[in-house]
Amino acid sequence: MTTRPLRTALTANLVFSTLCGVALIVSGREIGVAMGALPGWFMTVLGVGLLGFGALIAFVLARLRIGWALIISGLDLLWVVSTLPLLAVLGLLTADGRLIVLLVAAVVAVLGFFQMRGIRTILAEGQDEEGIYRHCVRLYSRAKPDALWAVIRDLGSISRYSTGLKASRLEGGSVAEPGAVRVCTNQQGQSWAEEVVSMDDPSRTVVLRFRAEAEDFPFPLDEMIGGWTVTPAANGTSTVDIWWSVRPTRRRLGWVLLALMTIPLDRDIRHIVAAMEAEGSGKSAGSMMRLPVLGYC
Structure with missing residues:
Protein backbone atom coordinates (compact mmCIF):
# COMPACT_ATOMS: atom_id res chain seq x y z
CA MET A 1 0.00 0.00 0.00
CA GLU A 125 -4.69 1.81 -5.32
CA GLY A 126 -4.84 -1.28 -7.52
CA GLN A 127 -8.39 -0.60 -8.73
CA ASP A 128 -8.69 -0.69 -12.52
CA GLU A 129 -12.18 0.79 -12.70
CA GLU A 130 -13.06 4.40 -11.88
CA GLY A 131 -15.27 4.78 -8.83
CA ILE A 132 -14.12 1.52 -7.19
CA TYR A 133 -12.27 1.84 -3.88
CA ARG A 134 -10.66 -0.75 -1.62
CA HIS A 135 -9.88 -0.86 2.08
CA CYS A 136 -7.68 -3.67 3.39
CA VAL A 137 -6.60 -4.18 7.01
CA ARG A 138 -4.00 -6.62 8.29
CA LEU A 139 -4.13 -7.94 11.83
CA TYR A 140 -1.59 -10.05 13.69
CA SER A 141 -3.20 -12.73 15.85
CA ARG A 142 -1.67 -15.02 18.46
CA ALA A 143 -4.03 -17.85 17.46
CA LYS A 144 -2.86 -20.73 15.30
CA PRO A 145 -3.92 -20.33 11.65
CA ASP A 146 -6.06 -23.47 11.44
CA ALA A 147 -7.78 -22.78 14.75
CA LEU A 148 -8.57 -19.19 13.78
CA TRP A 149 -9.72 -20.21 10.30
CA ALA A 150 -12.15 -22.73 11.79
CA VAL A 151 -13.85 -19.90 13.64
CA ILE A 152 -13.86 -17.51 10.67
CA ARG A 153 -15.30 -20.04 8.20
CA ASP A 154 -18.28 -20.62 10.51
CA LEU A 155 -19.90 -17.70 8.73
CA GLY A 156 -23.30 -17.88 10.37
CA SER A 157 -21.80 -17.26 13.82
CA ILE A 158 -20.21 -13.86 13.10
CA SER A 159 -22.67 -12.10 15.45
CA ARG A 160 -21.13 -13.98 18.39
CA TYR A 161 -17.97 -11.96 17.97
CA SER A 162 -19.28 -8.56 16.83
CA THR A 163 -21.02 -6.24 19.28
CA GLY A 164 -22.36 -4.30 16.29
CA LEU A 165 -24.46 -7.26 15.13
CA LYS A 166 -27.65 -8.44 16.77
CA ALA A 167 -28.01 -11.63 14.73
CA SER A 168 -26.51 -13.61 11.87
CA ARG A 169 -27.48 -16.81 10.09
CA LEU A 170 -26.47 -18.88 7.10
CA GLU A 171 -29.10 -19.59 4.47
CA GLY A 172 -29.01 -22.07 1.59
CA GLY A 173 -27.71 -24.90 3.76
CA SER A 174 -25.66 -25.32 6.91
CA VAL A 175 -22.34 -25.53 5.04
CA ALA A 176 -20.47 -22.36 4.13
CA GLU A 177 -19.86 -22.98 0.43
CA PRO A 178 -20.33 -21.01 -2.80
CA GLY A 179 -23.96 -20.09 -3.21
CA ALA A 180 -24.71 -19.99 0.51
CA VAL A 181 -25.92 -16.66 1.87
CA ARG A 182 -25.14 -15.08 5.21
CA VAL A 183 -27.76 -12.67 6.55
CA CYS A 184 -26.62 -10.15 9.16
CA THR A 185 -28.71 -7.80 11.29
CA ASN A 186 -27.14 -4.89 13.14
CA GLN A 187 -28.19 -3.35 16.45
CA GLN A 188 -30.35 -0.80 14.58
CA GLY A 189 -32.42 -3.60 13.05
CA GLN A 190 -30.99 -3.18 9.53
CA SER A 191 -30.32 -6.40 7.62
CA TRP A 192 -28.29 -7.30 4.55
CA ALA A 193 -27.23 -10.46 2.72
CA GLU A 194 -23.72 -11.63 1.80
CA GLU A 195 -23.37 -14.36 -0.83
CA VAL A 196 -20.42 -16.75 -0.60
CA VAL A 197 -18.43 -16.38 -3.83
CA SER A 198 -15.60 -18.72 -2.87
CA MET A 199 -14.45 -20.73 0.13
CA ASP A 200 -10.94 -22.18 -0.07
CA ASP A 201 -9.81 -24.14 2.99
CA PRO A 202 -6.23 -24.87 1.81
CA SER A 203 -5.54 -21.13 1.43
CA ARG A 204 -7.88 -20.21 4.31
CA THR A 205 -9.70 -17.66 2.15
CA VAL A 206 -13.33 -16.67 1.84
CA VAL A 207 -14.84 -14.08 -0.52
CA LEU A 208 -18.34 -12.64 -0.02
CA ARG A 209 -20.48 -10.51 -2.33
CA PHE A 210 -22.84 -8.16 -0.53
CA ARG A 211 -26.23 -7.98 -2.24
CA ALA A 212 -26.12 -4.21 -2.62
CA GLU A 213 -28.81 -4.36 -5.30
CA ALA A 214 -31.44 -5.15 -2.66
CA GLU A 215 -33.85 -2.26 -2.06
CA ASP A 216 -33.32 -2.41 1.72
CA PHE A 217 -29.50 -2.55 1.56
CA PRO A 218 -28.57 -0.17 4.40
CA PHE A 219 -25.32 1.27 3.04
CA PRO A 220 -24.93 3.97 0.31
CA LEU A 221 -23.04 1.58 -1.97
CA ASP A 222 -23.93 0.22 -5.41
CA GLU A 223 -21.43 -2.64 -5.21
CA MET A 224 -19.61 -4.28 -2.32
CA ILE A 225 -17.43 -7.36 -2.06
CA GLY A 226 -15.15 -8.45 0.76
CA GLY A 227 -12.98 -11.27 1.97
CA TRP A 228 -10.84 -12.81 4.71
CA THR A 229 -7.49 -14.61 4.38
CA VAL A 230 -5.54 -16.27 7.20
CA THR A 231 -1.84 -17.02 6.67
CA PRO A 232 0.78 -18.49 9.02
CA ALA A 233 3.15 -16.09 10.76
CA ALA A 234 6.13 -16.55 13.07
CA ASN A 235 5.98 -18.94 16.03
CA GLY A 236 2.67 -20.48 15.02
CA THR A 237 0.76 -17.18 15.04
CA SER A 238 -1.46 -15.83 12.26
CA THR A 239 -1.80 -12.90 9.90
CA VAL A 240 -5.37 -11.99 8.97
CA ASP A 241 -6.11 -9.84 5.91
CA ILE A 242 -9.65 -8.45 5.69
CA TRP A 243 -10.67 -6.34 2.72
CA TRP A 244 -13.65 -4.57 1.22
CA SER A 245 -13.99 -3.34 -2.38
CA VAL A 246 -16.87 -0.94 -2.93
CA ARG A 247 -18.51 1.33 -5.47
CA PRO A 248 -20.18 4.20 -3.57
CA THR A 249 -23.53 5.48 -4.80
CA ARG A 250 -22.17 9.02 -4.92
CA ARG A 251 -19.29 8.78 -7.35
CA ARG A 252 -17.46 12.10 -6.95
CA LEU A 253 -16.90 11.96 -3.20
CA GLY A 254 -17.29 8.23 -2.71
CA TRP A 255 -13.75 7.91 -1.39
CA VAL A 256 -14.60 10.39 1.39
CA LEU A 257 -17.51 8.17 2.45
CA LEU A 258 -15.29 5.09 2.53
CA ALA A 259 -12.59 6.96 4.47
CA LEU A 260 -15.17 7.87 7.12
CA MET A 261 -16.43 4.28 7.20
CA THR A 262 -12.92 3.08 8.02
CA ILE A 263 -13.11 4.73 11.47
CA PRO A 264 -15.66 2.26 12.93
CA LEU A 265 -14.35 -0.58 10.71
CA ASP A 266 -10.77 -0.24 11.95
CA ARG A 267 -11.98 0.00 15.55
CA ASP A 268 -14.49 -2.85 15.53
CA ILE A 269 -12.51 -5.36 13.46
CA ARG A 270 -9.82 -5.56 16.13
CA HIS A 271 -12.42 -6.57 18.71
CA ILE A 272 -13.99 -9.08 16.32
CA VAL A 273 -10.68 -10.79 15.58
CA ALA A 274 -9.75 -10.74 19.28
CA ALA A 275 -13.01 -12.54 20.13
CA MET A 276 -12.39 -15.05 17.33
CA GLU A 277 -8.85 -15.50 18.58
CA ALA A 278 -10.16 -16.31 22.06
CA GLU A 279 -12.63 -18.82 20.62
CA GLY A 280 -9.95 -20.46 18.50
CA SER A 281 -7.58 -20.65 21.47
CA GLY A 282 -10.23 -22.09 23.77
CA LYS A 283 -10.11 -19.11 26.09
CA SER A 284 -12.70 -16.64 27.30
CA ALA A 285 -12.87 -13.30 25.51
CA GLY A 286 -12.16 -11.53 28.81
CA SER A 287 -8.83 -13.29 29.16
CA MET A 288 -7.58 -11.90 25.83
CA MET A 289 -6.67 -8.46 27.12
CA ARG A 290 -4.43 -7.39 24.23
CA LEU A 291 -6.15 -6.52 20.96
CA PRO A 292 -4.50 -7.63 17.71
CA VAL A 293 -2.16 -5.09 16.11
CA LEU A 294 -3.77 -3.51 13.04
CA GLY A 295 -2.04 -2.26 9.92
CA TYR A 296 -2.97 -1.80 6.27
CA CYS A 297 -2.31 -4.21 3.42
Whole structure:
Protein backbone atom coordinates (compact mmCIF):
# COMPACT_ATOMS: atom_id res chain seq x y z
CA MET A 1 0.00 0.00 0.00
CA THR A 2 1.31 3.43 -0.99
CA THR A 3 1.17 5.43 2.25
CA ARG A 4 4.22 7.66 1.69
CA PRO A 5 2.35 10.64 0.14
CA LEU A 6 -0.10 10.74 3.04
CA ARG A 7 2.63 10.32 5.64
CA THR A 8 4.71 13.08 4.02
CA ALA A 9 1.78 15.52 4.03
CA LEU A 10 0.89 14.68 7.63
CA THR A 11 4.53 15.09 8.71
CA ALA A 12 4.71 18.51 7.04
CA ASN A 13 1.47 19.46 8.80
CA LEU A 14 2.90 18.29 12.12
CA VAL A 15 6.05 20.39 11.69
CA PHE A 16 4.16 23.49 10.55
CA SER A 17 1.55 23.28 13.33
CA THR A 18 4.20 22.71 15.99
CA LEU A 19 6.38 25.60 14.82
CA CYS A 20 3.39 27.96 14.72
CA GLY A 21 2.27 26.80 18.16
CA VAL A 22 5.69 27.34 19.71
CA ALA A 23 6.01 30.78 18.08
CA LEU A 24 2.64 31.87 19.48
CA ILE A 25 3.45 30.64 22.98
CA VAL A 26 6.94 32.19 23.06
CA SER A 27 6.17 35.46 21.25
CA GLY A 28 2.39 35.67 21.37
CA ARG A 29 2.28 39.24 22.69
CA GLU A 30 4.58 40.59 20.00
CA ILE A 31 2.82 38.69 17.21
CA GLY A 32 -0.57 39.89 18.48
CA VAL A 33 0.54 43.51 18.41
CA ALA A 34 2.01 43.15 14.93
CA MET A 35 -1.21 41.58 13.62
CA GLY A 36 -3.56 44.18 15.07
CA ALA A 37 -3.45 44.55 18.82
CA LEU A 38 -4.71 41.00 19.41
CA PRO A 39 -4.50 40.09 23.13
CA GLY A 40 -1.45 38.09 24.16
CA TRP A 41 -3.50 35.57 26.13
CA PHE A 42 -5.52 34.76 22.99
CA MET A 43 -2.37 34.10 21.00
CA THR A 44 -1.03 31.86 23.78
CA VAL A 45 -4.26 29.85 23.88
CA LEU A 46 -4.15 29.55 20.10
CA GLY A 47 -0.57 28.31 20.34
CA VAL A 48 -1.50 25.66 22.89
CA GLY A 49 -4.35 24.56 20.63
CA LEU A 50 -1.95 24.19 17.69
CA LEU A 51 0.39 22.06 19.81
CA GLY A 52 -2.59 19.88 20.71
CA PHE A 53 -3.44 19.59 17.03
CA GLY A 54 0.16 18.61 16.36
CA ALA A 55 -0.09 15.92 19.03
CA LEU A 56 -3.17 14.52 17.26
CA ILE A 57 -1.27 14.40 13.98
CA ALA A 58 1.65 12.64 15.69
CA PHE A 59 -0.74 10.04 17.10
CA VAL A 60 -2.25 9.39 13.67
CA LEU A 61 1.23 9.13 12.13
CA ALA A 62 2.36 6.63 14.75
CA ARG A 63 -0.50 4.27 13.87
CA LEU A 64 -1.70 5.45 10.50
CA ARG A 65 -5.49 5.53 10.28
CA ILE A 66 -7.12 6.72 7.07
CA GLY A 67 -10.30 7.95 8.75
CA TRP A 68 -8.48 10.07 11.30
CA ALA A 69 -6.25 11.50 8.58
CA LEU A 70 -9.45 12.65 6.87
CA ILE A 71 -10.64 14.28 10.09
CA ILE A 72 -7.33 16.16 10.33
CA SER A 73 -7.84 17.34 6.75
CA GLY A 74 -11.36 18.46 7.67
CA LEU A 75 -9.98 20.47 10.59
CA ASP A 76 -7.50 22.08 8.20
CA LEU A 77 -10.38 23.07 5.93
CA LEU A 78 -12.26 24.44 8.94
CA TRP A 79 -9.24 26.60 9.80
CA VAL A 80 -9.16 28.04 6.28
CA VAL A 81 -12.88 28.85 6.06
CA SER A 82 -12.95 30.33 9.57
CA THR A 83 -9.88 32.57 9.28
CA LEU A 84 -10.16 33.95 5.74
CA PRO A 85 -13.31 36.00 6.56
CA LEU A 86 -11.18 37.93 9.07
CA LEU A 87 -9.53 39.62 6.11
CA ALA A 88 -12.81 41.36 5.31
CA VAL A 89 -13.32 42.83 8.81
CA LEU A 90 -12.25 46.48 8.61
CA GLY A 91 -9.87 47.66 11.30
CA LEU A 92 -9.33 44.20 12.82
CA LEU A 93 -5.95 43.39 11.29
CA THR A 94 -2.95 45.38 10.20
CA ALA A 95 -1.44 44.90 6.75
CA ASP A 96 1.08 42.49 8.30
CA GLY A 97 -1.75 40.72 10.11
CA ARG A 98 -3.73 40.20 6.91
CA LEU A 99 -0.62 38.87 5.20
CA ILE A 100 0.06 36.40 8.04
CA VAL A 101 -3.54 35.14 8.01
CA LEU A 102 -3.47 34.73 4.25
CA LEU A 103 -0.12 32.91 4.18
CA VAL A 104 -1.04 30.53 7.01
CA ALA A 105 -4.40 29.75 5.39
CA ALA A 106 -2.65 29.06 2.09
CA VAL A 107 -0.17 26.67 3.69
CA VAL A 108 -2.91 24.87 5.61
CA ALA A 109 -5.03 24.56 2.46
CA VAL A 110 -2.12 23.05 0.51
CA LEU A 111 -1.34 20.58 3.30
CA GLY A 112 -5.00 19.57 3.53
CA PHE A 113 -5.18 19.08 -0.22
CA PHE A 114 -2.15 16.78 -0.30
CA GLN A 115 -3.45 14.83 2.71
CA MET A 116 -6.78 14.20 1.01
CA ARG A 117 -5.05 13.27 -2.24
CA GLY A 118 -2.91 10.80 -0.29
CA ILE A 119 -6.02 9.23 1.26
CA ARG A 120 -7.70 8.88 -2.13
CA THR A 121 -4.54 7.36 -3.58
CA ILE A 122 -4.51 4.68 -0.88
CA LEU A 123 -8.18 3.78 -1.33
CA ALA A 124 -7.97 3.71 -5.15
CA GLU A 125 -4.69 1.81 -5.32
CA GLY A 126 -4.84 -1.28 -7.52
CA GLN A 127 -8.39 -0.60 -8.73
CA ASP A 128 -8.69 -0.69 -12.52
CA GLU A 129 -12.18 0.79 -12.70
CA GLU A 130 -13.06 4.40 -11.88
CA GLY A 131 -15.27 4.78 -8.83
CA ILE A 132 -14.12 1.52 -7.19
CA TYR A 133 -12.27 1.84 -3.88
CA ARG A 134 -10.66 -0.75 -1.62
CA HIS A 135 -9.88 -0.86 2.08
CA CYS A 136 -7.68 -3.67 3.39
CA VAL A 137 -6.60 -4.18 7.01
CA ARG A 138 -4.00 -6.62 8.29
CA LEU A 139 -4.13 -7.94 11.83
CA TYR A 140 -1.59 -10.05 13.69
CA SER A 141 -3.20 -12.73 15.85
CA ARG A 142 -1.67 -15.02 18.46
CA ALA A 143 -4.03 -17.85 17.46
CA LYS A 144 -2.86 -20.73 15.30
CA PRO A 145 -3.92 -20.33 11.65
CA ASP A 146 -6.06 -23.47 11.44
CA ALA A 147 -7.78 -22.78 14.75
CA LEU A 148 -8.57 -19.19 13.78
CA TRP A 149 -9.72 -20.21 10.30
CA ALA A 150 -12.15 -22.73 11.79
CA VAL A 151 -13.85 -19.90 13.64
CA ILE A 152 -13.86 -17.51 10.67
CA ARG A 153 -15.30 -20.04 8.20
CA ASP A 154 -18.28 -20.62 10.51
CA LEU A 155 -19.90 -17.70 8.73
CA GLY A 156 -23.30 -17.88 10.37
CA SER A 157 -21.80 -17.26 13.82
CA ILE A 158 -20.21 -13.86 13.10
CA SER A 159 -22.67 -12.10 15.45
CA ARG A 160 -21.13 -13.98 18.39
CA TYR A 161 -17.97 -11.96 17.97
CA SER A 162 -19.28 -8.56 16.83
CA THR A 163 -21.02 -6.24 19.28
CA GLY A 164 -22.36 -4.30 16.29
CA LEU A 165 -24.46 -7.26 15.13
CA LYS A 166 -27.65 -8.44 16.77
CA ALA A 167 -28.01 -11.63 14.73
CA SER A 168 -26.51 -13.61 11.87
CA ARG A 169 -27.48 -16.81 10.09
CA LEU A 170 -26.47 -18.88 7.10
CA GLU A 171 -29.10 -19.59 4.47
CA GLY A 172 -29.01 -22.07 1.59
CA GLY A 173 -27.71 -24.90 3.76
CA SER A 174 -25.66 -25.32 6.91
CA VAL A 175 -22.34 -25.53 5.04
CA ALA A 176 -20.47 -22.36 4.13
CA GLU A 177 -19.86 -22.98 0.43
CA PRO A 178 -20.33 -21.01 -2.80
CA GLY A 179 -23.96 -20.09 -3.21
CA ALA A 180 -24.71 -19.99 0.51
CA VAL A 181 -25.92 -16.66 1.87
CA ARG A 182 -25.14 -15.08 5.21
CA VAL A 183 -27.76 -12.67 6.55
CA CYS A 184 -26.62 -10.15 9.16
CA THR A 185 -28.71 -7.80 11.29
CA ASN A 186 -27.14 -4.89 13.14
CA GLN A 187 -28.19 -3.35 16.45
CA GLN A 188 -30.35 -0.80 14.58
CA GLY A 189 -32.42 -3.60 13.05
CA GLN A 190 -30.99 -3.18 9.53
CA SER A 191 -30.32 -6.40 7.62
CA TRP A 192 -28.29 -7.30 4.55
CA ALA A 193 -27.23 -10.46 2.72
CA GLU A 194 -23.72 -11.63 1.80
CA GLU A 195 -23.37 -14.36 -0.83
CA VAL A 196 -20.42 -16.75 -0.60
CA VAL A 197 -18.43 -16.38 -3.83
CA SER A 198 -15.60 -18.72 -2.87
CA MET A 199 -14.45 -20.73 0.13
CA ASP A 200 -10.94 -22.18 -0.07
CA ASP A 201 -9.81 -24.14 2.99
CA PRO A 202 -6.23 -24.87 1.81
CA SER A 203 -5.54 -21.13 1.43
CA ARG A 204 -7.88 -20.21 4.31
CA THR A 205 -9.70 -17.66 2.15
CA VAL A 206 -13.33 -16.67 1.84
CA VAL A 207 -14.84 -14.08 -0.52
CA LEU A 208 -18.34 -12.64 -0.02
CA ARG A 209 -20.48 -10.51 -2.33
CA PHE A 210 -22.84 -8.16 -0.53
CA ARG A 211 -26.23 -7.98 -2.24
CA ALA A 212 -26.12 -4.21 -2.62
CA GLU A 213 -28.81 -4.36 -5.30
CA ALA A 214 -31.44 -5.15 -2.66
CA GLU A 215 -33.85 -2.26 -2.06
CA ASP A 216 -33.32 -2.41 1.72
CA PHE A 217 -29.50 -2.55 1.56
CA PRO A 218 -28.57 -0.17 4.40
CA PHE A 219 -25.32 1.27 3.04
CA PRO A 220 -24.93 3.97 0.31
CA LEU A 221 -23.04 1.58 -1.97
CA ASP A 222 -23.93 0.22 -5.41
CA GLU A 223 -21.43 -2.64 -5.21
CA MET A 224 -19.61 -4.28 -2.32
CA ILE A 225 -17.43 -7.36 -2.06
CA GLY A 226 -15.15 -8.45 0.76
CA GLY A 227 -12.98 -11.27 1.97
CA TRP A 228 -10.84 -12.81 4.71
CA THR A 229 -7.49 -14.61 4.38
CA VAL A 230 -5.54 -16.27 7.20
CA THR A 231 -1.84 -17.02 6.67
CA PRO A 232 0.78 -18.49 9.02
CA ALA A 233 3.15 -16.09 10.76
CA ALA A 234 6.13 -16.55 13.07
CA ASN A 235 5.98 -18.94 16.03
CA GLY A 236 2.67 -20.48 15.02
CA THR A 237 0.76 -17.18 15.04
CA SER A 238 -1.46 -15.83 12.26
CA THR A 239 -1.80 -12.90 9.90
CA VAL A 240 -5.37 -11.99 8.97
CA ASP A 241 -6.11 -9.84 5.91
CA ILE A 242 -9.65 -8.45 5.69
CA TRP A 243 -10.67 -6.34 2.72
CA TRP A 244 -13.65 -4.57 1.22
CA SER A 245 -13.99 -3.34 -2.38
CA VAL A 246 -16.87 -0.94 -2.93
CA ARG A 247 -18.51 1.33 -5.47
CA PRO A 248 -20.18 4.20 -3.57
CA THR A 249 -23.53 5.48 -4.80
CA ARG A 250 -22.17 9.02 -4.92
CA ARG A 251 -19.29 8.78 -7.35
CA ARG A 252 -17.46 12.10 -6.95
CA LEU A 253 -16.90 11.96 -3.20
CA GLY A 254 -17.29 8.23 -2.71
CA TRP A 255 -13.75 7.91 -1.39
CA VAL A 256 -14.60 10.39 1.39
CA LEU A 257 -17.51 8.17 2.45
CA LEU A 258 -15.29 5.09 2.53
CA ALA A 259 -12.59 6.96 4.47
CA LEU A 260 -15.17 7.87 7.12
CA MET A 261 -16.43 4.28 7.20
CA THR A 262 -12.92 3.08 8.02
CA ILE A 263 -13.11 4.73 11.47
CA PRO A 264 -15.66 2.26 12.93
CA LEU A 265 -14.35 -0.58 10.71
CA ASP A 266 -10.77 -0.24 11.95
CA ARG A 267 -11.98 0.00 15.55
CA ASP A 268 -14.49 -2.85 15.53
CA ILE A 269 -12.51 -5.36 13.46
CA ARG A 270 -9.82 -5.56 16.13
CA HIS A 271 -12.42 -6.57 18.71
CA ILE A 272 -13.99 -9.08 16.32
CA VAL A 273 -10.68 -10.79 15.58
CA ALA A 274 -9.75 -10.74 19.28
CA ALA A 275 -13.01 -12.54 20.13
CA MET A 276 -12.39 -15.05 17.33
CA GLU A 277 -8.85 -15.50 18.58
CA ALA A 278 -10.16 -16.31 22.06
CA GLU A 279 -12.63 -18.82 20.62
CA GLY A 280 -9.95 -20.46 18.50
CA SER A 281 -7.58 -20.65 21.47
CA GLY A 282 -10.23 -22.09 23.77
CA LYS A 283 -10.11 -19.11 26.09
CA SER A 284 -12.70 -16.64 27.30
CA ALA A 285 -12.87 -13.30 25.51
CA GLY A 286 -12.16 -11.53 28.81
CA SER A 287 -8.83 -13.29 29.16
CA MET A 288 -7.58 -11.90 25.83
CA MET A 289 -6.67 -8.46 27.12
CA ARG A 290 -4.43 -7.39 24.23
CA LEU A 291 -6.15 -6.52 20.96
CA PRO A 292 -4.50 -7.63 17.71
CA VAL A 293 -2.16 -5.09 16.11
CA LEU A 294 -3.77 -3.51 13.04
CA GLY A 295 -2.04 -2.26 9.92
CA TYR A 296 -2.97 -1.80 6.27
CA CYS A 297 -2.31 -4.21 3.42
